Amino acid sequence: MTSFVNIQYSRQHPGVSRVESAIDSAQNMGRTFSGKRALATLFLSAMVAAGMVVAYEVMDTVAEGHLLVMWIAMWAVAFATLALFAGTARNLAARLKAGLDGWSSSLAQSRADERLWAIATKDARVMSDIQAAMTRAEDDSVASPNAAGMSPRAQRLSRSFWSGSF
Numbered sequence: 001m002t003s004f005v006n007i008q009y010s011r012q013h014p015g016v017s018r019v020e021s022a023i024d025s026a027q028n029m030g031r032t033f034s035g036k037r038a039l040a041t042l043f044l045s046a047m048v049a050a051g052m053v054v055a056y057e058v059m060d061t062v063a064e065g066h067l068l069v070m071w072i073a074m075w076a077v078a079f080a081t082l083a084l085f086a087g088t089a090r091n092l093a094a095r096l097k098a099g100l101d102g103w104s105s106s107l108a109q110s111r112a113d114e115r116l117w118a119i120a121t122k123d124a125r126v127m128s129d130i131q132a133a134m135t136r137a138e139d140d141s142v143a144s145p146n147a148a149g150m151s152p153r154a155q156r157l158s159r160s161f162w163s164g165s166f
Contacts, residue, residue, distance in 0.1 A: 035097055036090065036093050036094050036097055037090075037093075039093035039096065039097060040086075040089045040090040040092070040093040040094075041089075042093075043085075043089040043092060043093060044082055044085060044086060044089045047081055047085055047089070048078050048081050048082055051077055051078060051081050052074065052078055055070075055073070055074035055077055055078075056074070058070075110153065113153055113154045113157070116130075116154070117154070117157050134155070137155075
């Protein structure tokens with residue numbers, strides 16, 4: 001009688017699959033990191049630390065017999081503070097992050113305008129491109145202001161260059 005044996009062997013070494021899984025987890029950890037959450041945690045930690053300092057100063061003046069009760073009360077205050085200010089700290093962190101992002105992008109735009117202007121003062125071709133863009137912008141300004149896409153600072157710099165007052 002003939003019998004067939006069908007054995008399924010793994011095509012990949014278990015150690016290799018564990019290492020690959022660990023590498024994937026490490027890569028995903030960087031993607032799931034949230035700056036807002038970290039900043040909110042930092043704010044909460046600062047508030048709780050301030051509350052702990054105040055509680056410790058109050059506890060320092062109390063007699064030795066009530067020390068355990070004061071420690072329990074201090075930790076209850078710490079956890080209540082965490083629960084009370086968690087949403088506020090998260091919103092504050094989100095607003096701070098958005099403000100810093102806006103400031104950073106405006107600073108980058110300003111630097112880019114300055115670099116373009118420095119290049120344009122040395123290269124007549126770039127200046128003629130800027131002049132052509134300004135001419136198109138003036139033609140399109142009837143339809144919509146700032147149609148050339150130039151920042152207000154770049155427009156002021158360009159006007160001052162062509163008027164000779166730079």
